[in-house]
Amino acid sequence: MRQRDKKEHPGIKIFRRAVLASLLFFLVAPFPADAATLSSQAVADISRPGVVHIGVHAYGHAKIPRIKVNIRERLVAQVPNEFMEVPVDEYISGSGFAVEEGGYIMTSAHVVSQEAIKENLASESAISAIYESALFLNDAEMQEFLEDEENPFIDEVLRFVVERSTFDLRTDVRVLRSGGEAKTFPDLMGGGFPAEIVLAREGFLKDEDDVALLRIDAAPLPALRLGKSENLASGQRVYILGYPATAEIGPSDSREATFTSGIVSAVREDRSTGKRLFQTDAKVSQGSSGGPLLDENGEVIGIVTFQTDTLRRESGDNFAFALPVEAVTALLAEARITPAEGRFGTAFRQGFAFFLERRCSRALSSFQEARATHEAFPVEASLASYESVCRGWQEQGVARDSAFAKVRSALASSDRSFIYLLFGSIVFFLGFLVILLWLFRQMRRDELEIRHLEERVQKDEFRMRSHEFEEVKRYQALQEKRPRKTKPPEKPPQSFV
Numbered sequence: 425m426r427q428r429d430k431k432e433h434p435g436i437k438i439f440r441r442a443v444l445a446s447l448l449f450f451l452v453a454p455f456p457a458d459a460a461t462l463s464s465q466a467v468a469d470i471s472r473p474g475v476v477h478i479g480v481h482a483y484g485h486a487k488i489p490r491i492k493v494n495i496r497e498r499l500v501a502q503v504p505n506e507f508m509e510v511p512v513d514e515y516i517s518g519s520g521f522a523v524e525e526g527g528y529i530m531t532s533a534h535v536v537s538q539e540a541i542k543e544n545l546a547s548e549s550a551i552s553a554i555y556e557s558a559l560f561l562n563d564a565e566m567q568e569f570l571e572d573e574e575n576p577f578i579d580e581v582l583r584f585v586v587e588r589s590t591f592d593l594r595t596d597v598r599v600l601r602s603g604g605e606a607k608t609f610p611d612l613m614g615g616g617f618p619a620e621i622v623l624a625r626e627g628f629l630k631d632e633d634d635v636a637l638l639r640i641d642a643a644p645l646p647a648l649r650l651g652k653s654e655n656l657a658s659g660q661r662v663y664i665l666g667y668p669a670t671a672e673i674g675p676s677d678s679r680e681a682t683f684t685s686g687i688v689s690a691v692r693e694d695r696s697t698g699k700r701l702f703q704t705d706a707k708v709s710q711g712s713s714g715g716p717l718l719d720e721n722g723e724v725i726g727i728v729t730f731q732t733d734t735l736r737r738e739s740g741d742n743f744a745f746a747l748p749v750e751a752v753t754a755l756l757a758e759a760r761i762t763p764a765e766g767r768f769g770t771a772f773r774q775g776f777a778f779f780l781e782r783r784c785s786r787a788l789s790s791f792q793e794a795r796a797t798h799e800a801f802p803v804e805a806s807l808a809s810y811e812s813v814c815r816g817w818q819e820q821g822v823a824r825d826s827a828f829a830k831v832r833s834a835l836a837s838s839d840r841s842f843i844y845l846l847f848g849s850i851v852f853f854l855g856f857l858v859i860l861l862w863l864f865r866q867m868r869r870d871e872l873e874i875r876h877l878e879e880r881v882q883k884d885e886f887r888m889r890s891h892e893f894e895e896v897k898r899y900q901a902l903q904e905k906r907p908r909k910t911k912p913p914e915k916p917p918q919s920f921v
Contacts, residue, residue, distance in 0.1 A: 461721070472681050474521055474768070478531055478600070479600050482515075483513050490503040490507065498577050516535065519531065520638065521716045524762065524763050525647045532727065534730070536597050540629075542593075545591070554581060596613070637756065647763070647766035648723075651724060663683065664706045668712045669710055684706045704717070768796070784823040
């Protein structure tokens with residue numbers, strides 16, 4: 425009798441795979457762990473550790489010419505043989521933010537470049553000459569001069585002074601540490617990380633983007649996530665983090681970046697370069713230059729800069745102007761650096777998503793992973809409040825750490841249309857299972873009938889072969905019982921004589 429191979433029916437494989445795929449879809453897909461929208465407080469908490477305070481010590485000397493200006497005729501001239509000898513020993517403060525956890529930091533070029541220092545040194549002579557000339561303008565001329573927001577004559581005067589000055593300057597760029605007991609700014613500088621200027625747009629005073637890339641010997645940094653600015657428009661909410669000079673009561677007080685919010689009041693286009701600029705009403709001052717402009721997802725969409733000239737800054741214009749983040753990514757590409765959010769940011773986002781769902785065991789685990797950052801960039805203040813709330817929920821027994829609690833939490837946070845869709849999908853899924861079960865039973869029934877027919881055919885074939893064998897044996901037996909016929913002896917041939 426032939427043995428039938430015991431192979432799984434193809435229909436059973438299809439049924440098993442369909443069930444597994446359906447279960448994976450319904451148990452995993454509806455509940456992503458890191459899709460939470462950040463609150464304004466969470467934007468501050470995820471971004472603040474990665475925003476740094478930059479200090480620059482500029483020293484040396486400069487020789488600045490004395491000039492005369494005629495605003496009415498738009499003329500500027502140098503007074504022969506009259507110079508100012510200016511000793512240089514200045515400390516400059518700015519902001520920056522980590523863009524890659526291996527030690528790379530982005531800031532504004534004018535924060536760290538000698539070109540900005542030269543402009544600042546020349547601005548005193550330029551402003552003095554402009555004010556002196558303005559005394560001879562009538563009211564209408566003065567109003568027209570002050571209302572011209574992009575007055576090229578002011579830039580012309582500054583360039584005139586810079587080009588005719590001589591400078592012998594040295595700079596020491598440092599990324600300052602948070603905390604510490606420094607009582608003076610030089611002491612604060614002394615404890616900072618020496619920063620290498622990897623790449624800077626030195627032509628920022630003319631038409632290049634005001635960005636510079638630094639590197640320090642510290643890792644891993646809590647690098648921020650870079651977004652895109654293409655959809656940013658007037659009226660949208662934005663945030664700025666930085667170290668404005670007006671917020672520094674003393675050197676030891678600037679331990680934490682200042683967080684301000686505002687809206688995009690205008691999207692401008694530079695007339696000379698055609699590049700976009702974002703204007704926001706978020707409160708800032710000069711020390712905020714180089715800090716990040718953030719959206720409501722905590723992603724960097726711009727870098728704060730001051731494109732207005734020194735005269736207008738002196739007049740009290742505190743609007744923030746930011747370059748699009750694409751200026752940052754372009755400089756990084758040129759330096760062959762791939763930006764990526766640091767481990768702190770990715771773990772914080774995941775922990776915050778679990779926190780919103782009250783899945784406290786997972787949240788606390790993620791917040792613990794977020795601590796894997798360099799000790800000079802503390803993250804404890806960004807995590808403490810969430811961890812405290814989570815532990816309180818666990819003590820009160822309201823944390824949702826069980827599987828049933830996860831589903832209940834997800835349903836409670838969903839809108840009604842999603843719930844309808846979910847239950848409709850479940851009904852469809854159950855109906856689909858019933859149909860598959862019916863098909864499976866039909867295939868099993870057909871399979872049993874086929875097997876039964878095969879067994880009957882085998883039995884009939886066996887009986888026929890047995891019957892044929894018995895007939896052959898019977899015939900052979902009859903043949904053996906019959907007497908055999910013998911031939912008579914042959915007579916010898918007769919001979920005739």
